[in-house]
Amino acid sequence: MNIPPMLWVWRHPKPHGAGGRCVGRTDVPVDPRRSKRLARRIQATARREHLPRVVFTSPLQRAADVGRWLRRWGWVHRVDVALLETDFGRWEGRAWAHIARAEVDAWCADFAHHAPGGGEPLVALLQRAAAWTPPGVVHGVVPGPAVVVGHAGWMLARRWCEARGPAEWPQASDWPPPPGTPGYGVCWRFG
Numbered sequence: 001m002n003i004p005p006m007l008w009v010w011r012h013p014k015p016h017g018a019g020g021r022c023v024g025r026t027d028v029p030v031d032p033r034r035s036k037r038l039a040r041r042i043q044a045t046a047r048r049e050h051l052p053r054v055v056f057t058s059p060l061q062r063a064a065d066v067g068r069w070l071r072r073w074g075w076v077h078r079v080d081v082a083l084l085e086t087d088f089g090r091w092e093g094r095a096w097a098h099i100a101r102a103e104v105d106a107w108c109a110d111f112a113h114h115a116p117g118g119g120e121p122l123v124a125l126l127q128r129a130a131a132w133t134p135p136g137v138v139h140g141v142v143p144g145p146a147v148v149v150g151h152a153g154w155m156l157a158r159r160w161c162e163a164r165g166p167a168e169w170p171q172a173s174d175w176p177p178p179p180g181t182p183g184y185g186v187c188w189r190f191g
Contacts, residue, residue: 005133006145008051009155012062014184020095023121024088026151038079038149038185039069044145045187055147056134058083061139063149082132085151089119112169119167122157125171127159145191152181155188162190 002109013034015023046053067077081171099117107116115121125168134146156176163177168176182188 007148007158008027008045008049008187008189009148009150009158010038010042010066010187011152011155011182011184012060012066012149015062019095022088022094022099022117023094024086024092025084026093027059027060028062030065031061032186034066035065038072039066041069041185042149043073043075049145051069051145051147054078054134055149056080056083057087057149058151058154060084063151066099066149071162078135080132080135082128083148083150083154086116086122086125086153087119089115089117091117091119103111108161108172111172111175121143122175125153125157126161127128128167130161131152158190167185 013030014030015030018028028145042055045051053070053074053103054079055067055070057063057080059079059081062081064077066076068077071077086139091103103117107114111124160170160177
């Protein structure tokens with residue numbers, strides 16, 4: 001029996017210059033003070049909840065910077081590309097207002113399977129998020145909790161899969177599923 005681990009997933013801090021832009025894998029910076037504040041909150045939660053001092057992050061600096069702060073304080077920081085945000089292809093970094101309405105409509109018409117901007121379709125993100133377990137987890141063994149700093153799209157995909165399963169594909173009107181997108185620095189627990 002494969003029992004998924006309990007995941008404590010924090011969304012990265014608010015980045016600079018992301019407002020009004022399509023930012024999936026675009027590597028936008030975060031004020032170091034915001035990264036440090038989130039790292040302190042994660043450290044306090046880990047102490048209170050007896051979580052391991054290992055943090056998994058995507059390689060994007062808005063998540064990885066938090067992991068680097070924790071590493072300075074004695075944590076193990078592991079970077080995992082499976083935690084990346086959605087790839088929006090040629091839409092990356094562009095203002096949403098400058099993406100053709102017909103392209104957005106094509107994505108909404110086949111929301112789960114269309115690759116927006118030629119990037120990654122939502123089904124790929126759903127499958128990636130549903131399948132992720134901390135490296136080194138042995139199948140059939142009850143794993144301990146894991147600490148993650150990630151992205152809203154990945155968190156929404158994981159929540160969708162836990163609630164409905166990775167084979168039930170969302171429509172544009174279903175997304176984001178309730179209760180909506182996690183705020184910057186917010187923690188969602190899974191498992």
